[in-house]
Amino acid sequence: MSDTQKTVAIFGLANKRSIAWAIALKLQEAGYRLAIVYQNERLEQEARDLIADLPGAVGFMCDLSYDEQIAKLFEELRARYSVLHGVVHSVAFAPAEELKGEFINTTREGFRISHDVSVYSLVAVARAAAPLMTEGGAIITMSYFGAEKVVPKYNVMGVAKAALEASVRYLASDLGAKSIRVNAISAGPIKTLAARGISGLGDMLRAHAERAPLKRNVDPAEVGGTAAFLLSDAASGITGETIYVDCGYNIMGF
Numbered sequence: 001m002s003d004t005q006k007t008v009a010i011f012g013l014a015n016k017r018s019i020a021w022a023i024a025l026k027l028q029e030a031g032y033r034l035a036i037v038y039q040n041e042r043l044e045q046e047a048r049d050l051i052a053d054l055p056g057a058v059g060f061m062c063d064l065s066y067d068e069q070i071a072k073l074f075e076e077l078r079a080r081y082s083v084l085h086g087v088v089h090s091v092a093f094a095p096a097e098e099l100k101g102e103f104i105n106t107t108r109e110g111f112r113i114s115h116d117v118s119v120y121s122l123v124a125v126a127r128a129a130a131p132l133m134t135e136g137g138a139i140i141t142m143s144y145f146g147a148e149k150v151v152p153k154y155n156v157m158g159v160a161k162a163a164l165e166a167s168v169r170y171l172a173s174d175l176g177a178k179s180i181r182v183n184a185i186s187a188g189p190i191k192t193l194a195a196r197g198i199s200g201l202g203d204m205l206r207a208h209a210e211r212a213p214l215k216r217n218v219d220p221a222e223v224g225g226t227a228a229f230l231l232s233d234a235a236s237g238i239t240g241e242t243i244y245v246d247c248g249y250n251i252m253g254f
């Protein structure tokens with residue numbers, strides 16, 4: 001491996017259906033050196049088996065709910081790589097009860113947790129990563145249409161994704177002078193581990209395929225391809241944006 005190879009840290013790998021995994025595959029293909037971060041011991045075994053399939057990739061454990069774990073992770077990344085060129089944040093959580101019924105019943109604790117895990121984690125990671133991104137680079141996070149239009153039962157996650165997209169703009173403003181770009185990908189619904197816990201996902205996927213201009217659902221590899229584009233020099237003029245990878249679903253009015 002030449003030392004011109006660029007290094008990207010990917011957060012949010014749970015299993016082979018994770019969007020983080022689809023992104024990892026595309027970035028590996030594009031020649032990046034990968035640091036893959038999983039949340040805890042429970043996810044470690046699954047992650048280890050996947051990471052073993054990526055030559056040169058290294059696994060790291062970090063729960064983004066803890067500042068100390070974030071600090072320790074970035075010390076490890078600095079020791080191993082010195083320079084980071086990209087960060088992929090594919091992390092979200094709301095307590096299951098919040099994704100049922102009506103938004104008006106959102107609890108204070110559910111609101112806090114969903115924003116802490118799904119939004120603040122991006123801010124914390126961007127702040128920790130920036131000092132390692134001395135050659136410039138890109139930060140990417142994952143959003144969803146429910147950030148801007150009401151999707152029944154998406155509830156507090158929609159509000160959190162709206163805050164995430166706003167955070168992308170503020171981070172892009174803060175980090176632009178360092179040539180660090182920050183963007184979000186708003187993906188159509190995908191059958192991940194996180195999404196499988198959601199009742200009615202099957203109906204949602206069907207409705208999406210019916211209404212989207214491309215008449216189908218999104219392939220996670222397409223999200224990976226867009227992430228590779230956003231990390232590359234081909235996207236050097238793009239920052240603070242939310243790019244839709246949704247087969248065109250969001251453009252339709254009726």
Ligand code: 0WE
Nearest residue numbers: 092093094095096144153154189194195197198
């Ligand atoms: O962002 C998401 C889902 C993220 C998510 C999923 C779960 C399920 C398990 C966050 N937290 C949890 N918590 C759990 O306990 N999506 C874009 C997928 C999704 O989730 C929905 C959707 C769609 C689409 C929930 C309700 C309605 C539509």
